Amino acid sequence: MIRNKILPLCLLICIHWVADAQTPVPVKRLLQSPYMRGASFSLIVRDVQEGKTVYSYDTDRLQSPASVLKTVATATALEILGEDYRYPTTLEYNGTLKDGTLQGNLHIKGSGDPSLGSSHFAPEQNKFLATWIAALQKAGIRHVTGSVISDESIFDTEGASIKWLREDMGNYYAPGSYGLSVFDNMYKLSLQTGAAGTRPVLKGTEPDIPFIRFKNYLKAAPVSSDSAYIIGAPLDDVRYLYGVLPANREAYVLKGDIPDPALYLARYLTTQLQQKGIRVDGAPSCYRIEAEENRWKKGERQEIVTTYSPTLREIASVCNHVSHNLYADALLKTVGLQYKPRRNEVVSSFGRGVRVVKEYWEKKGLNVFPLRMNDGSGLAPADKVSAGFMGELLVYMATESAVSDAFIASLPQAGVEGSVRNFLKGSKLQGKARLKSGGITGVRSYAGYITKDGKTYAVAVFSNNYSCPMSQMTRLLEQLLLQLF
Incomplete structure (x- = not known):
C-alpha cells in the first residue's frame, strides 16, 4: 500500500521538476514583477528542425493574441489558396448595347479583394480605374441608361465583427471587410x-x-x-x-x-465616367440596397474587363508587415467561401472563415481547441489562442508547408521593417528575427521565428492584463527575448 502511494507522488514531483526546468530564469523574474500581478503570461520556444520544445511556460493558457492572430489568417490563406492566387474584379453589363448606348446597368462584381486601389502597392498596380474606362471606351459605351451597381454579394453585410469594441468601429485601422473594397x-x-x-x-x-x-x-x-x-x-x-x-x-x-465601400465605389465610378464623357442616367447603387428593395436581378451579364489583385504572397506580406486589419479579415472570409452550410444553416462570412480555418488545421494534426477566432485581424477581445497552438502552427509552416518561404517572408524583420522596425533594434537579434506583433488594451504579444547559431526557433510570447504601459511591456518582452537568445 505504501509503495502504491509513493510511486504517484514521485511521478508528480518528477513532472513538476521537468516543467519547472523548462521555465527560464528571465521568465520567473518577469512574473515576479509587481505589474504582472493578476496578469497572464505564456511562452513557447521550439527548435524548428528538431521539433523539440526548448522553453515553455503555461502553453495551454488561452490568451488574447491581438494582431498575432493575423499569422493564422495569412498562413491558412496561403495554404488553401496558394501564394500565386489573385483576386479578380470584373466590370460587366446587363441589357443591350447598340450605337454606343447601353440599355441596362454596369455592374462591378467583387470577389473580396481588399487591395483594390490600396496605398500599399505601387501606383501601376492600382490603375484599375484607367483600365475600366479604357475598356468601356473600347466597347463603344458612351451612354448608360441604367446605373452603376456594385455587386458585393460574395460576402455578407457584416463588415465589422459584432465582437469588436465601439472605440474601434469608424476608425481607419478597423474598416469593415466586404465583397468590394477600395x-x-x-x-x-x-x-x-x-x-x-x-x-x-x-x-x-x-x-x-x-x-x-x-x-x-x-x-x-x-x-x-x-x-x-x-x-x-x-x-x-x-x-x-x-x-x-x-x-x-x-x-x-x-x-x-469608408462606411459603405461598395456603394462608394459605385458612386466614384459614376462620377469618373461622367467626367470622361460617358453619361450615366441612374443613381449609383449596390447589391445590398437592390436586394433590400427587391430590385436585384440575377440575369446574365456580359464581361467588359477583369482586373486582378497583386498575388496572395504580396497581400500576405503587406498584411503582416503593416498589420493590415482589412487584409486579414478579407483573407479569413475568402477561405470561408469553401465552407458549405448544412441545410437551413445560417453562418456569417466571418463564421464560415473560422470553421474552415479550424477544420483545415485539425486535419493537419494540430490541436485547434485553444483557437477561438471571431475575425482574422485579432481586433476582437474575445479572440483567444494558446502559445502551444502557435508553436505547432509555426513549426508546421517552417517545415511542412509548400508555401513556407512566402509565409516566413510575410513576417517583418525585427529592428528593420514594418510594425517591429523598432523592436530589438540595435541588438544582437536585429535582422535575425521575423516576428508578428500584437497589441490592444492590456495585450502585448509576438510570434514568429528567431535564428541563432545556424538554428531556427519558433517563438510565441503572450502577456495579457499587465498593469504597466504597453510601451514598457514591449521593452520587457524585448529584454526577455534577448536574455533567452
Whole structure:
C-alpha cells in the first residue's frame, strides 16, 4: 500500500521538476514583477528542425493574441489558396448595347479583394480605374441608361465583427471587410484648429465622400498630438468626432473608415465616367440596397474587363508587415467561401472563415481547441489562442508547408521593417528575427521565428492584463527575448 502511494507522488514531483526546468530564469523574474500581478503570461520556444520544445511556460493558457492572430489568417490563406492566387474584379453589363448606348446597368462584381486601389502597392498596380474606362471606351459605351451597381454579394453585410469594441468601429485601422473594397476602405479628414477650447473646422475628405455626415464634438487643446476618435457603425453615413486636437494648426488630418465601400465605389465610378464623357442616367447603387428593395436581378451579364489583385504572397506580406486589419479579415472570409452550410444553416462570412480555418488545421494534426477566432485581424477581445497552438502552427509552416518561404517572408524583420522596425533594434537579434506583433488594451504579444547559431526557433510570447504601459511591456518582452537568445 505504501509503495502504491509513493510511486504517484514521485511521478508528480518528477513532472513538476521537468516543467519547472523548462521555465527560464528571465521568465520567473518577469512574473515576479509587481505589474504582472493578476496578469497572464505564456511562452513557447521550439527548435524548428528538431521539433523539440526548448522553453515553455503555461502553453495551454488561452490568451488574447491581438494582431498575432493575423499569422493564422495569412498562413491558412496561403495554404488553401496558394501564394500565386489573385483576386479578380470584373466590370460587366446587363441589357443591350447598340450605337454606343447601353440599355441596362454596369455592374462591378467583387470577389473580396481588399487591395483594390490600396496605398500599399505601387501606383501601376492600382490603375484599375484607367483600365475600366479604357475598356468601356473600347466597347463603344458612351451612354448608360441604367446605373452603376456594385455587386458585393460574395460576402455578407457584416463588415465589422459584432465582437469588436465601439472605440474601434469608424476608425481607419478597423474598416469593415466586404465583397468590394477600395482605397483600403479609408479616407483622410482634414481639419483646421484654432485657439484652445474652440471647435475645429472640418475642411473635407480625401477621397471626397460627400455622403458622410460628421457630428463634430472635437475640441482644440494645448497638446502636441491628438487623442481623437472617429466613431460610427458599418454602413451608416453618420460619423461622430470625439476628443482633442492640437490647437492652432492650419491643417490636421484624422483617418476614418469608408462606411459603405461598395456603394462608394459605385458612386466614384459614376462620377469618373461622367467626367470622361460617358453619361450615366441612374443613381449609383449596390447589391445590398437592390436586394433590400427587391430590385436585384440575377440575369446574365456580359464581361467588359477583369482586373486582378497583386498575388496572395504580396497581400500576405503587406498584411503582416503593416498589420493590415482589412487584409486579414478579407483573407479569413475568402477561405470561408469553401465552407458549405448544412441545410437551413445560417453562418456569417466571418463564421464560415473560422470553421474552415479550424477544420483545415485539425486535419493537419494540430490541436485547434485553444483557437477561438471571431475575425482574422485579432481586433476582437474575445479572440483567444494558446502559445502551444502557435508553436505547432509555426513549426508546421517552417517545415511542412509548400508555401513556407512566402509565409516566413510575410513576417517583418525585427529592428528593420514594418510594425517591429523598432523592436530589438540595435541588438544582437536585429535582422535575425521575423516576428508578428500584437497589441490592444492590456495585450502585448509576438510570434514568429528567431535564428541563432545556424538554428531556427519558433517563438510565441503572450502577456495579457499587465498593469504597466504597453510601451514598457514591449521593452520587457524585448529584454526577455534577448536574455533567452
